[in-house]
Amino acid sequence: AYLQVRDLAEDQPAQAEQLYRSRLASPDYWEQRLPYDLWCAAFFTPLRQGEAIPTSYDVWQAQADPKLVPEPLRQAARSLAEQHRFFHWHLAFPEVFDAAGKGGFDVVLGNPPWELINLEEKEFFEGKDEAIVNAQTGAERKRLIEQLQKNNPPLFQAYRVALFEAEALSKFLKYSGNFPLSSSGRINLYSVFAEKDRRLISPTGRAGIIVPTGLATDYGNRNFFSYLVSTRQLVSLYDFENRKKIFADVAGNMKFCLLTLQGTENVSKQPIKFAFFLLSADDLQNEEKVLELAPEDFALFNPNTQTCPIFRSRSDANLMRKLYQQAPVLINEKTNQNPWGISFKQGLFNMTSDSHLFRTRKQLETLGFELHGNIFTQGEQVYLPLYEGKMFYHFNHRWASYEDSKTVNCTEKELQDINFVSFPRYWVSQNQTIQRLSGKEIINLLVFRDIAGSMNERTGVFCEIPLYAVGHKAPIINIEKNKESELMILSNLNSYIWDYCLRNKIGGVSVSYFILMQTPVFKDEKYNFQLRCCILPKLFELIYTAWDMQPFANRLWQESAPEMRQLYLEQRTSNYQANPEGIGNLTPKGWENRLDAYECPFPPFIWDEERRFQLRCDLDALFGHLYNLTRDEFAYILETFPIVRRRDEAQYGEYRTKRVILEKFDALADDPMLMGACTPLAERVSVLSPSAQPILPDSEPELDEAEEYAAQPEPELVDVEEPAEQLEAVPAQPEDAAEPEPPAVPAAVPATKEQQSLPFNTQADSPIISDYTLYRCPICDKHILGFDLERHTREVHLGKDPGYKKIRKK
Template sequence: MSAYFRSSPQYGHQGRGDVNLYKLFTELCVNLLREGGVCGTVIPSGIYSDLGTKDLRELLFQKTQITGLFCFENRKAIFEGVDSRFKFVILTFEKAGHTQAFPAAFMRHDVEELEYFPQQTGLSISVDLVRRLSPDSLSVMEFKSETDVQIAQTMLEFPLLGEKREDTWNLSLTNEFHMTNDSHLFKTSPGPGRLPLYEGKMIWHFDSRYAEPRYWVDEKEARKAILGRGGQDYGQTLDYQRYRFGCRSITGTTNERTMVCSVIPKQVFCGNSLQVSVHDNNELDEQETVFLNAVMSSYCVDYSLRQRVATQMNMFFIYQTPVPRLTASDPRFMPIVTRAARLICTTPEFDELARAVGLKGYQEGATDPAERARLRAELDAMVAHLYGLTEEEFRHILSTFPLVKEEVKAAALEEFRRQANTPLPALPLSTGSGGKKAVVRTPREVKTTTPPKPEPNPATPIDRLEPDEIMCAIRQVFQAQGPLERDEAIKAVARELGYNRTGPRIQEVLDAALRTAVRRGILGNQGGALRLLVRSVEGYQREFLKEQFLSALGGRQWTEREEAIRAFARWMGFARTGRAIEETARSLINGLLREGRLQAEGSRVRRV
């Protein structure tokens, strides 16, 4: 049955994930309606939020006029035998034209409210706002008031975390070990050569010792599993040997907090109930990891996320969160980093991190509960000011956390008022022999066009090569040689780039580049070996190419169309822009302009 539904032309908008009856039913309703026909249906709330229903939302936006989206929880047991927390939606639409805006109401408990919807209850949500807030999934946020809409628009002044940018740091997340599939690696007691396995329940905000570990993993076995079949272990630094940002993947909108995150110490592995950062191109350094953790721990970000999620903090929700990506050159950066570091660095495993941000060591960490409460209030207020919120908006955000103690919320609001008049300075940093002065990094270069690429040669350090230059070399190698084991691929790409030997740094950079090539759809895994997925640009699905084109553009700066086409080609590993690529790219630009995801000004375009 599953194969039939996936191949049937009448169910062409089922998207990713498992076949689901409510998804099939919704598409069938659209297909059966005549022009001007009206449909009303009661279905699970995943229709407006889940990534797997993105294509259905696009169908409804483009081919129908949505006349109502009324969401209610089953708190009053409207449906017997169904969990009280389960959410349903009454969806109504007319098969005519397309949707520019639609009335919506969320988190209702009484179906009698339908009598007053949408005239007296609910609010209007524009499709343009949905596209701006969730460009990759078109998920509809659960706004409950016009204030929610205004706050979302204010926070959108900053780029989404999933947007890859060349001018600052980026975030990529992964799951390291699956708690079921990899359970044969887990030991129930510590021992020589074993490292702890971290789970989501072990962390809280600024606290990586919230609970004790249940399992340990043999380091050698774990390295072999991480590197995969054919992966060569030459002692390279892997992610578990670095400080990482991590967040719980199991959550709930009715919990005290929805986003729970912390900095994960070095020398630990993580189960899939934790999503952890990956070190890749434009990777986070120690200071930026602490900064990211401070922002993601804030009430502002938590408030934004709990309007999207249900019980799973999926990566795509995190990637669609707008976050200020400050670096140490910004005067607002270090005041946040130093306070967050004092909350994080309270135990010996964080001594290196403490020194990296300018403290003498973990002994300068804040362990007194009153001092920790003060620092957290300062951080929450600083992040709220960073987003440019008003006092009324911040008060509204705090009011959406009913399980947080009132004195905690009052302290954050009072600190917000104080900082509005007198911004807090950075905490003093150590300069004596016991610590080192924090290094202030210069801002990464902002690129508005793609500069000419130097011809690779053995004298050019691998770190100075453009990432897209390596992508082109990867495509060239696999077009000529076919499937390769990972270590063979690294050597072949190194030779293509002009390196006769592959030292540790070259291997580390090229290994990361191969993983990036998989994410971009250039390569795929086949029985443990890597292979070229598609030889020409015409072989890719159009929607996938749209996302890659936007990623290739980077930030929201204006770019000449011809330069944008060349950047897209190299992003996908094509060294030259032939007729097929140019025609495809121009078609993508036109489509993205129609969808409102690109803006045009003469011969220039930019992301919206």
């Protein structure tokens, strides 16, 4: 019958259509598809008492003789097949696929939907119940939905059915075995469509698909993308930004790509073609923007995930390849190598779910607590500052302070006061903080900013801070080794060269662990004694600038050898001689001449902006040699920081940072301490062409440092008048959630007890209230600051503007 339809389709389309529809309605057709409908129906059949459920045995019976399957089960399978539109490719295209699914199309073209597999409550109730749609918090919305059981049972039942169907579809995608590479974690339809398209092409066929670039860069797509690369079925990936509105209804910052795949018989050893940050198809004519990467490049750049790095040009790809050949990745999960003994922790307190633990200054003062520096005490109770990412910067734990619920940058005069401390929005119990640290003996924290972007002035921001509470957007790095080793890695991570590497790997506005782990960082063994003698005293001066860092200074002093202690004293002398009036009467009695003391024998270093600039340039110049860069390569990297350049030119009339670093780089070239640590400068070979220039964004944001790391939405705080002793209650700390792994594919048809209950999450969402101007997402009911709208649109709603609503300041 299918062949008859095909033969009639061109000359007699009306007759072909009539014949086709008759075929679809015939009993023979439904018997032919019964085994496959039963198998699919197992995923979508609710478990209800007294109702039949398809099993593997029923599928086998249908294959042997469809009439052996009980009629009620046959009717139920057909009903579900019509409802969910079960599609069996070998029955729809018998001349393309055989019964085993072998075969394929010569060409597949697709623009699949970009949607997550989950039921959005607000979207479902739009036009059905406006009270639920307009609920101010997730908790309120869930309460209203539950009330529907009494107030509107039909709507409640419709909601439960829709919720079940979304869950059933998710289980089908995860456990059917049809999408083993794209169905882990939160499933997006574009990923499963792309995997299906790969399987639909013949061994000599090709597929062209338009999908978000996240298919190549996101952690959740790592299995599928690495498979495409390793099997060489990926032909090309051309990444576009939608700033010229190629797709009119998609946000301008949305990144999508033209993905070309090939069948298994077409694979070759040819490199894969890539281009990134394109604005139109005409950009593909720019040879510098089109680059080639081989499978071994992905193993070099991203050995853990095999995901795709993001390069603006061939020059960037070549330079990154060289940098990765100089240093191993921070943590290699494939080889189980973690030379620094590093682990990560997502801060100590979630700014939303832990907000009931936070106290404001007004609350604590009302309860009789006294402020000492930036710490509140009352008897044995202590409340520590809750640090957020925007409060620190490179080697500066006092970068910004809160005033009237807003951050302001600390002035140079304030930083020169070694007694000055930054003030947070909130304080948290010291007992809570220590418990979150799992009882470990920690004297201070090495933290970094989670929120960052490749277009910021700097992308990676790492800092040593006192032992304070920290929010979840200031993740903690734990290092098994001593303080000296911790400082060596800190100096590496705060260098311009490492930051350049990070900027070529980050596609959004979050520095994820999986990205950090796959950046090139030197091992501890790289730093010989001479290098440590050069680096550590400079770091000591950069970090130990206030009394609240005294525990850090004490620990570093305790762990240091006599020779290193002497260098610290010389650094201190140099710092004080450059600022003879800076220390004044701030030095307590008895702090001089304590060279063998258990504690550091001198007060904090005096803040000197020019000295600090020179010290940081010294360190950056040194890392230029350690990464074996030529002078033109180093100059190229420094040109990829346009905001640094613009600020220098505005203040000094030149790109001073670049000039000073390169001058120091030249002066270090023949320094004996580099012997054995790097290749002599004269013997290094540049990977750049003489005319290579960085390709920078068409426009960069004019960022103010105080807002470069914008505030997270302010959590709800309840004014309390409870006794002080009740503030110490410690709730259980949940375990950190692990990254999702792909599920195992079961061999039999899964008809489990999980299908008996309709999923319904009653966990209340914590409301978010802010003194800042916020936007509310009408789909997911989240409050989002203006700076984060683009990221939220891109990563949560896949570029489709949900219609944000502005919330005015209180």
